[in-house]
Amino acid sequence: MPRIKPCSQTCDMTRNLALALALCVIAPTTLTGCATAAYNIQERFGIEKRDILVSRVESVVKSQTEAKEEFADALEAFRAVVAVDAGELETVYDDLSRAHDRAKGQAGEVRDRVSSVKRVAEDLFNEWERELGAYSDAGLRRSSERQLRDTQQKYAALTDKMDAATASMDPVLAVFNDRVLYLKHNLNARAISALGNETTDxxxxVARLIAEMERSISAADAFIKDMNGV
Structure with a gap:
């Protein structure tokens, strides 16, 4: 029988982090306490808050890229509906409904990941601010404080773009939701004709949404490079 290798350091971190999260669910105290426990475990393995922040910003980039694709797919599904023959309407409507649901789900993921970035950024900046008082060398303290303010300024520019991109999703989802409901209740040629003139709008x-996403992604990429010292 092959010898079983001991669990790696990564396995230990994963197990300990899972235990900390489980305790937060079973015996919740405060969200701050749970977050601190998770941070402490990760920091024991050399993962600092700035690393967590970079990782979460990378997750936002991934989610926003996927959101762009889902909204573009929903637009294509809408185009197909307004150009379809009456006999195929129900099938094409089903495609539009699924595309709308995927876009809605992806929008929710973007919102969640942006929120997670904000949480860890707030914790990072609060910790950094507190630790400025621990310096005995005034010159190093001033240098660290300048770096903190510079990072906060760049982060603020990033969150402005992330928030703009996130906000741009809701009006488009509302438009698609209205059209999906309208078609659901009126699967006929007259309904298709009524929606045909709305394609351009x-x-x-969707074009504005994609542009906002791309601005946010570019800002996130720049922020990641800066945090990594590239």
Whole structure:
């Protein structure tokens, strides 16, 4: 029988982090306490808050890239509906409904990941601010404080773009949701004709959304490079 190798350091971290999260669920105290426990475990393995922040910003980039694709797919599904023959309407409507649901789900993921970035950034900056008082060398303290203010300024620019991109999703989702419901209740040629003139407006809405996403992704990429010293 092959010898079983001992669990690696990564396994230990994963197990300990899972235990900390489980305790937060079973015996919750405060969200701050749970977050601190998770941070402490990760920091024991050399993962600092700035590393966690970079990782979460990378997750936002991934989610926003996927959101762009899902909204573009929903637009294509809408175009297909307004151009379809009446006999195929129900099938194409089903495609639009699924595309809308995927876009809605992806939008929720973007919001969650942006929120997670804000939580860890707040914790990082609060910790950094507190630790400025621990310096005995005034010159090093001033240098660290300048770096903190510079990082906060760049982060603020990033969150402005992330928030703009996130906000741009809701109006487009509302438009698609209305059209999906309308078609659901009126699966006929007259309904298709009524929606046919709205294609240009929806295309413009999706184009603006994608542009906001791209601005946010570019800002996130720049922030990640700066945090990594690239």
């Amino acid at each position: 929806i295309e413009s809405d």
